[in-house]
Amino acid sequence: ALTMGQRVFAIGNPIGLNWTYTDGVISALRKNRHGSREITVVQMQTPLNHGNSGGGLYDLEGYLIGVNTWIYAKTATEGLNFSIAIDEFFQLLEPEWLELLALSGAGQLAEKEPNR
Numbered sequence: 001a002l003t004m005g006q007r008v009f010a011i012g013n014p015i016g017l018n019w020t021y022t023d024g025v026i027s028a029l030r031k032n033r034h035g036s037r038e039i040t041v042v043q044m045q046t047p048l049n050h051g052n053s054g055g056g057l058y059d060l061e062g063y064l065i066g067v068n069t070w071i072y073a074k075t076a077t078e079g080l081n082f083s084i085a086i087d088e089f090f091q092l093l094e095p096e097w098l099e100l101l102a103l104s105g106a107g108q109l110a111e112k113e114p115n116r
Contacts (some may be wrong), residue, residue: 002085003026004029006025006029008060009025009057010052011055011056012052014050023047027044028043029043039084039088040085041085042071046081047081055068066085066086
């Protein structure tokens with residue numbers, strides 16, 4: 001299970017700089033409401049920049065635990081970065097995408113432990 005203070009790392013493509021690695025810790029696990037759905041988002045101190053969205057958030061064992069999604073405006077805050085927890089991400093996908101992921105084996109990324 002994900003925990004506050006857990007060390008994590010992100011890999012992304014900020015401003016076209018491929019395969020950029022940053023690391024940090026989980027600051028909080030939050031519930032955000034989107035319409036009638038409530039999803040878990042991971043607030044982290046792992047630095048993200050524009051272009052990191054869609055990249056992976058990983059635990060130190062290399063398991064994909066989230067999809068980097070947004071940062072608060074850097075003019076207002078510093079270090080408020082968010083990722084959608086991977087279980088929540090898979091639940092948001094359309095059924096045909098889930099089938100494709102299952103066929104490719106990618107759906108197994110989140111099967112390390114429940115709630116991952």
